[in-house]
Amino acid sequence: MAGRVVTVAFEGVEARRVDVEVQLTGGAVHFAVVGLADKAVAESKERVRAAFAGLGLALPPKRIVANLSPADLPKEGSHYDLPIALALMMVMGILPADALDGWAAIGELNLDGQIAPVAGALPAAVAAGGWNMGLICPEACGPEAAWAGGTAVLAPRSLIAIVNHFRGTQVMGQPKPGPMLDGARVPDLNDVKGQEQAKRALEIAAAGGHNLLYVGPPGSGKSMLAQRLPGLLPPLSAEELLQTSMVHSMAGLIAKGALTRSRPFRSPHHSASMAALTGGGVRAKPGEVSLAHNGVLFLDELPEFHPQALDSLRQPLETGEVMVARANYHIRYPAKVQLVAAQNPCRCGVGGPGRGHCGKAPRCQISYQSRVSGPLLDRIDLTVDVPPVTAADLALPPPAEGTAEVAARVAEARNLQTERAAQHGDGVSATRGWKRSSRSTPPPPPCWPAPPKPAASPPAAGAALCASPAPSPTWKAPARSAASTSPKP
Numbered sequence: 001m002a003g004r005v006v007t008v009a010f011e012g013v014e015a016r017r018v019d020v021e022v023q024l025t026g027g028a029v030h031f032a033v034v035g036l037a038d039k040a041v042a043e044s045k046e047r048v049r050a051a052f053a054g055l056g057l058a059l060p061p062k063r064i065v066a067n068l069s070p071a072d073l074p075k076e077g078s079h080y081d082l083p084i085a086l087a088l089m090m091v092m093g094i095l096p097a098d099a100l101d102g103w104a105a106i107g108e109l110n111l112d113g114q115i116a117p118v119a120g121a122l123p124a125a126v127a128a129g130g131w132n133m134g135l136i137c138p139e140a141c142g143p144e145a146a147w148a149g150g151t152a153v154l155a156p157r158s159l160i161a162i163v164n165h166f167r168g169t170q171v172m173g174q175p176k177p178g179p180m181l182d183g184a185r186v187p188d189l190n191d192v193k194g195q196e197q198a199k200r201a202l203e204i205a206a207a208g209g210h211n212l213l214y215v216g217p218p219g220s221g222k223s224m225l226a227q228r229l230p231g232l233l234p235p236l237s238a239e240e241l242l243q244t245s246m247v248h249s250m251a252g253l254i255a256k257g258a259l260t261r262s263r264p265f266r267s268p269h270h271s272a273s274m275a276a277l278t279g280g281g282v283r284a285k286p287g288e289v290s291l292a293h294n295g296v297l298f299l300d301e302l303p304e305f306h307p308q309a310l311d312s313l314r315q316p317l318e319t320g321e322v323m324v325a326r327a328n329y330h331i332r333y334p335a336k337v338q339l340v341a342a343q344n345p346c347r348c349g350v351g352g353p354g355r356g357h358c359g360k361a362p363r364c365q366i367s368y369q370s371r372v373s374g375p376l377l378d379r380i381d382l383t384v385d386v387p388p389v390t391a392a393d394l395a396l397p398p399p400a401e402g403t404a405e406v407a408a409r410v411a412e413a414r415n416l417q418t419e420r421a422a423q424h425g426d427g428v429s430a431t432r433g434w435k436r437s438s439r440s441t442p443p444p445p446p447c448w449p450a451p452p453k454p455a456a457s458p459p460a461a462g463a464a465l466c467a468s469p470a471p472s473p474t475w476k477a478p479a480r481s482a483a484s485t486s487p488k489p
Contacts, residue, residue: 003090003097006104006133007083008124009073012286012324012331013246015120015127017104019069020080022087027063033084035068037075044081050111051085055159060092074329076283079118082107082136085159099166103154104128105136113159119252121145122245125153136162142175143257144249149444178257186231186262187224190402194393195221201384203406206232207413211317211339211379213302216386218349222342225386226298227265229340231403232410233296235261238444240294243334247286247293264295270304274312279324279333289316290333302343303371310376313339317379339380344368 002023008015031045045066049059066084068075083105089095106124108116121141125148128135134152137145142155155175156162164170192199198214202225205212214222236244241261248254248264268276268288279287289297299305316322320336346364377383 003087005083005087005090005100006128006131007080007106008104008120008127009075010077010120010123010250011329012284012333013123013243013250015123016073017127017131018073018075018080020083020087021067021069022084022091023065023067024060024062024091025065029061029063031059031064031066033066033068035066035071035075036073037068037080038077040078041068041075041080044078044084044109047078047081047109047111048085048088051081051109051113051159052088054112057092057094059088064088077118077120078108078116079106079120079124081109082115082138085109086136086162089159089163094163095166100136102132103134103136104131107136107138107141109159115139115156115158117141120250122147122249122254125151126242126246139175140256143178144254146175146177146257147245147259178254178259181258181260183260183262186403187228188403189228189231189406190399192221192224192228193396193398194389195225195386198222198225198384198386199406201382202226202229203232203410205229205338205340205382206406206410208381208417209338210381212341213377213380213383214340214342214386215345215383216342217344217388220386220388222386223298223300226296226300226340226342228403229296229298229338230263230265232407233263234407234411234414236263236294242444244294247290247334251286251291253291264292265298266292266295267298267300270299270301272305272309274306274309277309278312278316278322278335279331280326284324284326284329284331286333287322289313289322289335289337292337293334294336295338297337297339299339299341302341303368307371307373311373314373314375314379317376341380343372 002021004022005020007018007020009018010016031049033042033045045064052059066087068080086095086100086105090097090099104124104127106118106121108118110116115138117138117140121135121137121144124137125135125145129148129151134154135145135148136154136156139155139157142153145151145153145155153175154162154165154172156165156172161170161172165172189199189202198221201212204210206229212226214225216222241259244264245254245259266288272288275281275287277287278289279285299310302310316335316337317339320334322333322335324331324333346361346368348360348364
């Protein structure tokens with residue numbers, strides 16, 4: 001007789017069904033795990049053996065074979081410990097043979113029989129619900145998995161708790177979803193003195209979801225402005241929240257099941273590699289462009305990034321998704337981001353008209369700006385010159401208009417774009433022009449709360465922001481050649 005338990009294998013944010021089959025056969029005493037398992041899965045037999053010993057159980061003196069089906073699908077991670085242990089308990093008669101019918105399981109075992117948390121509880125719960133099954137996951141992952149809505153979830157602390165539950169001696173209840181946090185406090189726009197043109201560009205970029213590049217000397221406020229962009233954007237919708245949370249779940253960034261409607265803001269260091277930006281590694285984890293899905297990706301000191309790493313962002317910025325292709329797997333992650341970048345006009349930072357004299361101009365500017373390829377600059381919609389802040393600007397009182405007022409106009413502008421797109425009925429996003437993908441995430445469960453409505457603003461202000469016939473004369477199109485000079489005001 002063979003015991004069978006359902007678990008999952010992750011391909012990006014998608015979870016594929018895997019059947020764990022355990023059988024006892026005659027022959028030499030041996031514990032084998034087969035089915036294209038990686039090192040972490042192969043080591044699960046030792047964790048299972050130690051966990052059973054911690055509970056006072058001994059493995060039968062037979063040949064134990066654990067098969068992970070389908071055998072041609074790569075299996076990675078430590079979440080296969082729990083399903084292997086449960087299937088083995090069914091074969092040993094500790095659990096009834098049909099006890100786990102209609103249940104999937106994920107979890108890592110400690111040596112004392114406790115169940116340790118693993119990444120990917122939310123995608124696993126969503127997938128289990130699609131299969132009309134429940135999910136057994138670690139206690140620490142219960143609040144996260146409970147966000148799947150109609151999926152039944154069991155979150156035991158140890159193997160003993162599972163045995164007691166299915167024997168009816170200690171029945172566990174459904175865990176509650178984690179809290180919905182307000183998110184970290186976003187810096188206010190009224191902290192920025194001067195730079196009215198740059199703030200206007202930030203508002204236009206927030207309203208239309210445009211990619212933005214600030215060019216200016218050090219200390220002019222480029223990074224300060226970019227950090228205030230998330231406060232201007234509307235909160236995540238229920239569908240966007242589910243997509244973003246599933247990516248963060250795969251990266252292990254959801255603590256105690258707590259979610260937030262604030263849009264992600266990722267600012268990787270310029271030493272980040274191509275795999276760090278787009279995803280990859282041994283287990284093909286999501287990169288910064290995927291962790292910023294439905295949010296902002298800020299690249300400070302843009303020319304200092306490795307050119308190969310920057311060029312790897314060209315396709316994700318165009319398609320809204322990234323394909324991590326390796327010899328033995330192809331994994332797709334969502335990557336719909338708003339890119340905001342900042343750079344100095346040249347390496348010494350003082351080049352350009354009105355900024356001082358560079359001893360190597362114009363060769364210094366041409367060499368420095370040529371580190372960013374033309375195709376990547378073509379994907380940047382607004383290039384804004386940020387002049388130095390003068391002493392007179394710093395002496396001014398704080399601006400009367402802050403993040404709340406600008407965010408209200410941005411919300412009104414986005415509402416107008418949504419209504420306009422709905423009238424055309426073409427299914428194109430109102431802010432980025434991306435069509436809905438056939439591989440889109442399932443709709444959010446009914447338990448997910450609706451996002452709060454933004455504050456109303458005068459319609460004329462939003463209409464003026466949306467319907468501007470042409471950019472201000474201070475804008476210029478991004479440079480098309482590698483040998484272009486610094487942007488002119």
